[in-house]
Amino acid sequence: MKISIGNDHAGPDYKKAIVKYLEDKGIEVINHGTDTFDSVDYPDFVHPVANDVENGVADFGIIICGSGNGVAMSVNKHQKIRAALCWIKEIAALARQHNDANIISIPARYTSIQQAIEMVDTFLNTDFEGGRHQNRVNKIPC
Template sequence: MTRIAFGSDHAGYELKQHLIARLADAGHEIIDCGTDSTDSVDYPEFCAAAARQVRDGHADVGIVMGGSGQGEQLAANKVRGARAALCNCLYTARMAREHNDANVLSIGARVVGLGLAEEIVDLFLSTEFEGGRHARRVDQLTALEAEF
């Protein structure tokens, strides 16, 4: 079982609800940080809230989504300790975990369909960090973050 924090804006709401239901049915613990409808909202508070759940140890990973996923990734990455990766394909989902130890997945709900989104999430959740030379680079990212 994985503890997963979700955050989205209105454009990502329907995909968020779909993924939450699917992952809850699979036995994962879900933390829904909003939004709660398709009414227009600003994404930063919801995506940062999901990233904070990861940072604070309440969630193992976060998943954020909006229209393109780009702003949502940016908002999550403003949270110290979050390593959010925009993954709208399987390759980037695998690399985000294997090489960057990403702990927040961002998806563009207007970019990928339900089936591909499910595959991206499954791959992200099942892929382990390789460590090795990549650990050194993740440590360098953490050091950069500590500068500010």
């Protein structure tokens, strides 16, 4: 499995912890995020994640900003991207099960690093249920 990750200045600590967690599990990570707390424009760091997922370079994406909203709005403009803003692991599970989300958006200012890792783990280990949900996903333009 290969994961692409991007973050703005609200998420360097989150990204570092998530990358370590993933690499410890033997998962390859493509890092597009900033490593500093200096203010940056989040689209510059998350559009490459969407490109990786959209083009099959990565299986899934992880994006992080303060609220999780700006990064999610940015990547959801891409074809074939279904980014879900998650704040608890149960939402991460539903995003995969019901929406076939392929990018998880994490709000660094509203979750702990431990919660973020749990959400990522849940997101990556939950399958899309298909069935009645497939009809709905098919109605999302791409």
